Each structure stands twice: as structure tokens, then as C-alpha cells.
Amino acid sequence: xxxxxxxxxxxxxxxxxxxxxxxxxxxxxxxxxxxxxxxxxxxxxxxxxxxxxxxxxxxxxxxxxxxxxxxxxxxxxxxxxxxxxxxxxxxxxxxxxxxxxxxxxxxxxxxxxxxxxxxxxxxxxxxxxxxxxxxxxxxxxxxxxxxxxxxxxxxxxxxxxxxxxxxxxxxxxxxxxxxxxxxxxxxxxxxxxxxxxxxxxxxxxxxxxxxxxxxxxxxxxxxxxxxxxxxxxxxxxxxxxxxxxxxxxxxxxxxxxxxxxxxxxxxxxxxxxxxxxxxxxxx
Numbered sequence: 001x002x003x004x005x006x007x008x009x010x011x012x013x014x015x016x017x018x019x020x021x022x023x024x025x026x027x028x029x030x031x032x033x034x035x036x037x038x039x040x041x042x043x044x045x046x047x048x049x050x051x052x053x054x055x056x057x058x059x060x061x062x063x064x065x066x067x068x069x070x071x072x073x074x075x076x077x078x079x080x081x082x083x084x085x086x087x088x089x090x091x092x093x094x095x096x097x098x099x100x101x102x103x104x105x106x107x108x109x110x111x112x113x114x115x116x117x118x119x120x121x122x123x124x125x126x127x128x129x130x131x132x133x134x135x136x137x138x139x140x141x142x143x144x145x146x147x148x149x150x151x152x153x154x155x156x157x158x159x160x161x162x163x164x165x166x167x168x169x170x171x172x173x174x175x176x177x178x179x180x181x182x183x184x185x186x187x188x189x190x191x192x193x194x195x196x197x198x199x200x201x202x203x204x205x206x207x208x209x210x211x212x213x214x215x216x217x218x219x220x221x222x223x224x225x226x227x228x229x230x231x232x233x234x235x236x237x238x239x240x241x242x243x244x245x246x247x248x249x250x251x252x253x254x255x256x257x258x259x260x261x262x263x264x265x266x267x268x269x270x271x272x273x274x275x276x277x278x279x280x281x282x283x
Contacts, residue, residue, distance in 0.1 A: 001077060003045040010072035011037060033069055040069045042226065042257075043129055043159065044077070050221075050259055051125050051155055053078035061123045061149070063109065064131035065090065068099060075102045082123070084109040114141040114272055121151040129159040136201040140212060141270045147217045147262055156218060156260040162225055163203035166252040179203060206251075209258050215268060218260035227253035 011033045033040075051058050057080040065071050065083035075081045083090060083099050087108030090096075099106050107117060111131075126146050132139060146156055168178035180199035188199065204212075210220055227246040246253050
């Protein structure tokens with residue numbers, strides 16, 4: 001079975017499962033999964049290429065597993081997978097049972113606590129796609145924790161929006177916000193709204209990603225930009241021009257992916273204030 005087939009089978013199964021967290025999100029999962037299919041395929045394909053299944057099970061943690069398309073696909077391909085997400089979602093009995101049917105463990109994680117509930121070197125691969133930009137706190141202690149739970153030579157697969165993309169550049173030139181808007185501030189606090197983590201509190205350029213990861217013990221093995229425009233089909237002039245533009249100017253594409261290798265444990269110590277974490281602790 002290849003990555004594409006594994007993802008398509010996962011999406012087909014999830015289309016028949018009620019994954020709605022709120023009444024407002026009813027009916028959304030199938031549309032969401034189809035819309036992001038090419039990203040799931042890209043992620044699974046990259047991981048299979050970088051860390052192919054072998055005699056020893058490859059231990060994978062996905063942070064922000066959400067509906068679980070990547071987790072289920074990797075499990076089908078022979079990986080030992082743990083799905084991590086906020087406890088309110090991932091610890092629902094129906095979610096635990098659904099993941100368990102695929103041999104996938106679940107773990108409730110509060111990233112704002114800065115401490116991941118896993119022992120040192122518990123995983124060979126940590127996947128974090130479209131998560132970092134949603135964090136409204138300093139991400140460095142979390143990235144250090146990811147280094148801690150990775151085995152030596154382990155892979156940190158990080159995919160996130162590219163802050164330098166064309167859309168953001170246009171917004172800034174027009175004097176508009178390129179990140180979370182004031183309207184989203186209000187929506188997140190509105191009891192009638194289901195908006196919880198949709199806002200991008202902080203996006204990053206690739207030089208910033210490198211500047212965070214390398215001091216924390218990672219080596220950037222590979223990095224590339226990708227664009228939704230690259231997935232367009234057809235022969236229209238607009239689509240052809242769109243594909244040419246993004247291939248010519250890759251740093252203007254919407255998204256970026258970094259494959260970072262754990263080379264060492266960092267000696268940097270972070271002081272985590274007691275106002276941020278329940279237990280005063282230096283990481």
C-alpha cells in the first residue's frame with residue numbers, strides 16, 4: 001500500500017464517522033478532509049521516504065492529530081502511532097475507541113503547559129502540521145520538549161504557513177493585518193461562536209524556523225515550500241500562470257515544510273514562570 005491509497009482509505013472511513021465537536025461543525029469533516037487531502041498525502045509520503053517502516057516499529061507521535069487522517073494512514077502503513085491533541089477532544093470515549101480500532105494510542109496534551117507527557121526518547125518521529133502558528137505563547141520550550149522526546153537521530157516533521165507568502169505581502173502593502181485580526185479576537189471570546197483555535201497568532205518564515213530549531217539541537221535536513229496553486233488541474237491560462245509563478249518564486253508560496261533531525265540535547269535552560277505553568281520548573 002502506498003501513501004496515497006492509505007490516505008484515501010482513511011478519508012473514506014472518516015467520511016462516515018460523526019466527528020463534529022459542536023453543532024456548528026456538523027457536516028464539516030468530510031469537506032475539510034477532502035480540502036486537505038493533498039497535504040495529508042504529502043505528509044505521509046514525506047515520512048515514508050524519510051523514515052520507511054522497518055523490522056523495528058517506527059514510533060510516531062502526531063501533535064494536533066485532529067480528525068486523524070495522517071495517524072490512520074501511517075498506522076495502515078505499519079507505523080506505531082500515538083495521536084495527541086487537546087484532552088477535551090482526544091479523550092472523548094468515541095475518539096479513544098475510534099483510534100484504538102486502528103491500533104493507535106491517544107494522549108491528551110496541553111501545549112501551553114510546555115511539558116509533554118512522555119518519557120525521554122519515546123518517539124522516532126514527531127509530526128506537527130498546521131499547529132505552530134496557532135500557539136499564542138513562546139514556542140521555544142515546546143520545541144525543546146519535542147527534542148527531548150525524540151530518539152537520537154529522530155525526525156521532527158514540521159509543516160506550517162509561510163509568513164512571507166504573497167497573500168501576506170499584499171495585505172501588509174495595503175495596511176492590513178497579515179495575521180490574526182481584531183475581529184477574530186472578539187470571535188474567540190464570543191460564547192455563541194465555535195471559533196477556538198482558527199486564528200494564526202504568529203506565523204514564521206523559514207529563516208525563523210531554522211533560528212529556533214538549530215540552537216535546540218536540531219539539524220534542518222530538508223526544507224521546501226509548497227502552494228495550493230500547484231495542485232490545480234486543467235489547461236487554462238490562469239492556472240498555468242499560477243503554477244509558473246510559484247515555481248519561479250517558491251518563497252512566495254503559501255506553506256512550508258521542514259524536516260529536522262535531532263542531533264543532540266540542547267544545554268539551553270528556559271525559566272518557565274509560575275504564572276505560565278502550574279509547577280515552577282526550569283526546562
